[in-house]
Amino acid sequence: MTTGILFDIKRYAIHDGPGIRTTVFMKGCPLACPWCHNPEGIEPVPLLTYNQSRCIRCGACVENCPQQALRLTAEGVVSTGVPCTLCFTCTEVCPSGAREKVGRQLTASQLVNEIRKDAPFYDTSTGGVTFSGGEPLMQAEFLLEVLEFCGHENLHRAVDTTGHANPEDLMAVAERTDLFLYDLKMMDPDKHKKYTGLSNHLILENLKCLAGNGADIIIRIPLIAGVNDDVKNLEQTGSFLKLLAGVNKVHLLPYHDFQKSKYHRLGMPYGSGILKAPDRQQLARVRKQLESFGLQVAIGG
Numbered sequence: 001m002t003t004g005i006l007f008d009i010k011r012y013a014i015h016d017g018p019g020i021r022t023t024v025f026m027k028g029c030p031l032a033c034p035w036c037h038n039p040e041g042i043e044p045v046p047l048l049t050y051n052q053s054r055c056i057r058c059g060a061c062v063e064n065c066p067q068q069a070l071r072l073t074a075e076g077v078v079s080t081g082v083p084c085t086l087c088f089t090c091t092e093v094c095p096s097g098a099r100e101k102v103g104r105q106l107t108a109s110q111l112v113n114e115i116r117k118d119a120p121f122y123d124t125s126t127g128g129v130t131f132s133g134g135e136p137l138m139q140a141e142f143l144l145e146v147l148e149f150c151g152h153e154n155l156h157r158a159v160d161t162t163g164h165a166n167p168e169d170l171m172a173v174a175e176r177t178d179l180f181l182y183d184l185k186m187m188d189p190d191k192h193k194k195y196t197g198l199s200n201h202l203i204l205e206n207l208k209c210l211a212g213n214g215a216d217i218i219i220r221i222p223l224i225a226g227v228n229d230d231v232k233n234l235e236q237t238g239s240f241l242k243l244l245a246g247v248n249k250v251h252l253l254p255y256h257d258f259q260k261s262k263y264h265r266l267g268m269p270y271g272s273g274i275l276k277a278p279d280r281q282q283l284a285r286v287r288k289q290l291e292s293f294g295l296q297v298a299i300g301g
Contacts (some may be wrong), residue, residue: 001107004142007040007134011118015301017158017179019127022118024111024146026131027103028138030164032197033185035224035275037259039268041134046103048086049265052076054098061090061099102266108145115150128156130181137165137173144169147176160220163203170206171213180217181251181301182207186228187236195227204240211244219247220301224255225276229286238293250290250297254278 008025010016016023028044029036040047055076062070062077066089069082077099090099106114115129122128129150136143136159143159150157159173160181174180184207185200186192192200210217219241223229241247255277263270278286287297 001109002142002145003105003107004111004139004146005044005046005103005105006111007038007103009114012121013130016130016132016160017128017181018156019125020118020121021127021130021158022115023130023132023160024115024136026133026136026139026143029133029135029162030138030198031135031162033195033222034270035222035255038132038134039259039262039266040102044134044138046086046088046101047266048084048088048091049100049102049262050077050267051098051100051265054096056096056098058095060093060095064089064093108142108149111146112149112153115155116153119153119155122155126156128158128178130158130160132160132181135162135164137161137169140166140169140173144172144176147173151176163206164198165202165206167202167206167209171209174210174213174215178216180210180215181220182210182217184219184221184237184241186233187240188233191233207247208244211247214246217247217249219250220253221250222253222255223278223283223286225278225282227275229278229282231289234286234289238290238295241295242293248295250295251301252283252286252290252297252299253301254283254299 005027006025007027010023013021013023025041027041029042059072062072067082067085069080069084070077071080088101091101147157157177158179158181159177162183189199189201255275260270283299290297
């Protein structure tokens, strides 16, 4: 039995597919989008977070750190400059939960047992389970095994993906998935690489392949003012989607910075200076332009 690394399981989710759902967040992502809402899911391994507002300045983490990588100041606990080895001893002795390990390993069977707990909600709302991240296809073997288990129990399965994945893995997942929530950030490959670190060639080819094989797909566009809301990108997006058989549902996901505190706790820089949320007029304009291609466009997930 395979094992996977998760960073969260969100119950009673209503924005990750139809009905009431359990959303499983899996670690690891090939992209590096500056607007990422789940930065704790980018790295494929467990991470350490520090919430300064919870810290009671007891010094337990400093005293127990094997590497002597921490010191206590009036503002909280800071690094001594010695590299952290991620042994997570500090999380075990922290009495306030200020220091936490993000990421845990489960077998496929253990995860299905967690998902099964919410089955009554699926039955009454035509809901199910959604695998998100990060990029769930970075743990393709584990994902396939869990999807197989869920299929045996007649659970509705959705996969939220960047589309940047091995095509063979993606098609194997498609055989065991009822719905794809497919991110489509922008059409220009150079611009895509500038903002995410990778070209969108594989993403677009995978989307064409999925559509050609009759997969049920909802396109999700994270909308960032000044980044991908321009007329040219929307024209290219609409023209591309119009040619894909059966792909006509688009969800616009307006950018917000609610995740900023996550970056601070992880000690990661946050590029909010280049990111702006679209206003109502911009959202209405984008929606109208995409609808002109015969697409069904909704705002939000």
